[in-house]
Amino acid sequence: xxxxxxxxxxTIRQRAIERRERLAQGPVPRTDEAYQERLRSxxxxxxxxxxxxLRIAASWSWRLVLVGIAAYFIGQFLTFFSTILxxxxxxxxxxxxxxxxxxxxxxxxxxxxxxxxxxxxxTFLLIVVGLVGGAGASILAxxxxxxxxxADGFDQLLEWLSDSPLGxxxxxxxxxxxxxxxxxxQNAGNIAGGVLSATGSLVSFFTGLxxxxxxxxxxxxxxxxxxxxxxxxxxxxxRRDINESGIRAWYTLGAYTRTQIEVAAIDxxxxxxxxxxxxxxxWFPIGVLVFVGSFVPIVGAFVTGAIATLVALVDQGxxxxxxxxxxxxxxxxIEGNVLQPYLQGNKLSLHPVVVVIAVTAGSILAGIFGAxxxxxxxxxxxxxxxxxVGHDMYPEMNYKPNRSGGPPEAFDEYVRSxxxxxxxxxEEAEAKSKPGAxxxxx
Numbered sequence: 001x002x003x004x005x006x007x008x009x010x011t012i013r014q015r016a017i018e019r020r021e022r023l024a025q026g027p028v029p030r031t032d033e034a035y036q037e038r039l040r041s042x043x044x045x046x047x048x049x050x051x052x053x054l055r056i057a058a059s060w061s062w063r064l065v066l067v068g069i070a071a072y073f074i075g076q077f078l079t080f081f082s083t084i085l086x087x088x089x090x091x092x093x094x095x096x097x098x099x100x101x102x103x104x105x106x107x108x109x110x111x112x113x114x115x116x117x118x119x120x121x122x123t124f125l126l127i128v129v130g131l132v133g134g135a136g137a138s139i140l141a142x143x144x145x146x147x148x149x150x151a152d153g154f155d156q157l158l159e160w161l162s163d164s165p166l167g168x169x170x171x172x173x174x175x176x177x178x179x180x181x182x183x184x185x186q187n188a189g190n191i192a193g194g195v196l197s198a199t200g201s202l203v204s205f206f207t208g209l210x211x212x213x214x215x216x217x218x219x220x221x222x223x224x225x226x227x228x229x230x231x232x233x234x235x236x237x238x239r240r241d242i243n244e245s246g247i248r249a250w251y252t253l254g255a256y257t258r259t260q261i262e263v264a265a266i267d268x269x270x271x272x273x274x275x276x277x278x279x280x281x282x283w284f285p286i287g288v289l290v291f292v293g294s295f296v297p298i299v300g301a302f303v304t305g306a307i308a309t310l311v312a313l314v315d316q317g318x319x320x321x322x323x324x325x326x327x328x329x330x331x332x333x334i335e336g337n338v339l340q341p342y343l344q345g346n347k348l349s350l351h352p353v354v355v356v357i358a359v360t361a362g363s364i365l366a367g368i369f370g371a372x373x374x375x376x377x378x379x380x381x382x383x384x385x386x387x388x389v390g391h392d393m394y395p396e397m398n399y400k401p402n403r404s405g406g407p408p409e410a411f412d413e414y415v416r417s418x419x420x421x422x423x424x425x426x427e428e429a430e431a432k433s434k435p436g437a438x439x440x441x442x
Contacts, residue, residue, distance in 0.1 A: 087208045089373055091215035095223065096254040097261070098124055099404065102220050107402075117221035121213065131288050224406055228414045239411070245387040247405035248394050249380035254404070256376040264294035267301075267335045271308055274327030278320045280312050294335075295372065301332050349393055350379055 078085055098120045105116035219226070231243045272287030280286070286308045293304035305328040313321035342352060350358075355375055362374025386393050401407045 083204055083208045084211065086369060087211040088215055090208075090212045091219055092253065093257055093376075094124065094212070094216045095219035096250065096404075097257045098216075098220065099254060103402070113221055117217050120220055121217050124216075125213075131291075134284065134288070136285075224404075224410070225414070227405065228411055231411060232415060232418070239415075241388055243405065243411050244397070244408075245384040247403060248383045248387055248392075248397060250404050251394060251397065252379045252383045253376050256379055260295060263335060263339060264291050266339060267291070267294045267331060270331035270335070271305070271328055274324060274331070275308060275312065278312060278316055278324055278327075280315050280320070280324070282311055282315065286311060301335075305329070305332060350375075350382065354378065 101123055102116055102120045105111045105119055106113070109116075111119065227246060228243075231239050231246065234242050268287040268291035271290045272283050275283035275286050286304075289307060290304045293301065305325075308328055309321055309325045312324035316324075358374040358378045359371050362370035362372075362377075364370070366373075383393055392398075397403055398408060405411075
């Protein structure tokens, strides 16, 4: 029988009175087992010759050393296969980027799986070729005028040097040019070696590009079955958690990719608008170049900003080049320090400080590609760990029938169908092994 609120208040008041009376009689020794166990462990620590803090520090130290050694060898192993690894990672980014288009082809247009993946890949290539072709056509159209302005600008620079207080005349300039030619001829072997190295890098680049496109096609075609195959290798009790956390990591990767496109588009539109306002003829190729370069953190922004400023210098002169530099700097500072951390922090559930630290650490550890993949890696790890410890950051994924990894029961159906197939093969093999069994007709 439940107590009334008045009886409950009286009970609480009575317990408080009894507690005060007990404390007034003096300290009461604790006799519970947990407290006694803690006293015994403290006594054992006091009897030890090694201080407790030192033993704890030593325990952590050797474990951290082992983890560091393992991480080092794993990093060396991945570095050896860096071309393959980068191709797979880029294919994952492109596959998750094209996922809405692929879903449109599969669900709305009712295309078969292979055809939808092929058409989605062709769509991606057409978009890239269209952007690059449009920028290239604009560059070719204005190249002759730009080259003439560059020659005039170089002549003006020579005149300014000869008339300046530096006192550099045409004879001295000619000596500098002759000295430069001698240096080039003396270092021809090193230059040739550099050309061969660059050729090798180009071969590696195109190899990785073909591999990335090939892998991207199969990610779009068989990505779900490939993931289920990986999940099935884990113990049964861990499969559901691995599957659900992986689906959430893939969703986070898509959020990162779409956010990066938004940031790159805003950056490109802002700098192209500044160039168009200053009357720079190549404002469209500058915008395309900035859009592509924005996917490479730090270095991409620096290089594309420098190119935009140099084009403005050649096309419009020193005054407009200064304004172009100020505009590029303003757009990139707003994009890099405010817009990108804010958008990525909101969509990836990461604090802007974490985003900045991840990009910096990734660039230190693995250069440009480390900076490119640091944020999605940290975001995916954050989502997976939170799910495994019981905090689901995307609970709505439990009720989405059209999510990336399929409905929640899709993995169970995959396992069931595989078990039925293997069971049927086992029955056929057993029937063939019996005496007098007829051979299967071909």
